[in-house]
Amino acid sequence: MASKKGFTKGISNTPSWSLKENEVTPESVFSDRRNIIKAMGLGALGASLPGQVQAGLFDLFGSEDKPPFAVQGLDYSKPNQFQIVDRLTPEDKIIRHNNFYEFGTSKQDPFENAQQFQVNPWELRIEGLVDKSLTLDLNDLTTKFDLEERIYRLRCVEAWSMVVPWVGFSLAELLKMAGVSSKATHVAFETLFDPDQMPGQKNRLMGGGIHYPYVEGLTINEAMNELPFLAVGLYGKTLPPQNGAPVRLVLPWKYGFKSIKSVVRIRVTDKQPPTSWNQLAPHEYGFYANVNPQVDHPRWSQASERSIGEGGLFSAKRIPTQMFNGYGEQVADLYKNLDLRKYY
């Protein structure tokens, strides 16, 4: 179903965080997993199993089989400075490996539980210390700004990473449209709270004990940097719900949990806002959550990461983690006077 775009290449203005040609995974020597399965005669089984299992379950609960979430194509440009010379993580891995506890705590839960998610009508409010509050509806999100594609590395605090082609617009552009007051010091973000649609918000066991709605935050200087991105698309199409439809934040130099999904509220404030993972375990998750190979999480060394790319189970690579996930040139200045061991 996914139209693979392959890997984006050929940039005159190569940014410092792009990988060199010799660092790129060589064409996988492993046969494609699907070929093996086909050879084993399991293809038919694979094609029939999920449908049957699902149909069986739906029969039991007396509801009919529902179609998966529909995504639409987007028009966008590809600014040179945001194209990585790197192999993209395949779309089917990006849309099926998600931490989105609102839809369940295991990696495949969001893919399974989010397909009926309603994104229309949607309201994204920008308010607080701004010249004029804004309310964007679903249509505004894809028409009010010139959309661009940015290929960003995504680094999860669990020490795995992906390379993702997002489509969207910069957060700074939106904030400038609203006009940020000179008193502003921080920006707070909030995910939709809708327990009827998000089973993790209804059920503590399913939602991992997080206090919902999920909240996140940035300093105003971080927010006005060129990197923070509001993504409305992935692989050239609108976002699937498990990836944060209809609009999510993407902060490539911070751990993935900072990149809040399905945003309904952006509030400019003069205080540091609370953030969800910090509320839950402050000694493990700080406010900043910058990718930093020198500062380990209590359970995960952050010195290296497992890069999820093309190919089967054994084709992943462990690569050294870079300071600020490789985006130091763009963001290191923001933390000049900050002890990053203390402000992790």
Add this chain to the structure above:
Amino acid sequence: MKRLTPRGLFWLKGLLHLSFLTPIIYLVVMVLTDNAGGDPVQYIIHYTGMGAINALVVTLLISPIAKRFRQGLLLQTRRLVGLYVFAYASLHIAAFISLDLLFAWGFLFEEIIKRPYILVGAACFIIATFLALTSFQAIKRKMGKGWQSLHNWVYVMALLAPIHFYWSVKSEIIEPSIYIGVFVLLLWYRRKTIKQWLFKLK
């Protein structure tokens, strides 16, 4: 109540093999058919870890059930189930080393020392390995009284395994808490045996 006959034991063992092998086959099918998520690594590690911990619960349930219902023959299934604990734990660790760490051995040893939850898990695996290696009848006979004393280390596993689980999760602590409760009950039931064993160890 009817006593378990040797013939019944044979079928019970067959049933146990089936119920511990089916989940492994199911896992293989799920992974091969792309139904274990976009990146099945964490799925496989968690799945096999849960298999090990569930098999450990079953192992520790056998003797209370045998006593309560006076089914002495039932005790003969303990070795079988115990070996499945070892089998699932081996898959769990093999998946962690091969799929997550990608055979970075230096990194593995560093992690074992640095992360208490991995150290606790490694301790469980070392115990399980010793118990599996000494599970053969011939070795059991040779070891005499020492065998029981060694195999009582399963109680240490019963304490450490749920701690390892609890410690390894990010925030979903309800399930690991339930396991801690179950293991505490299973150990509480054996408090006398454990006291005697600990006294002898001193």
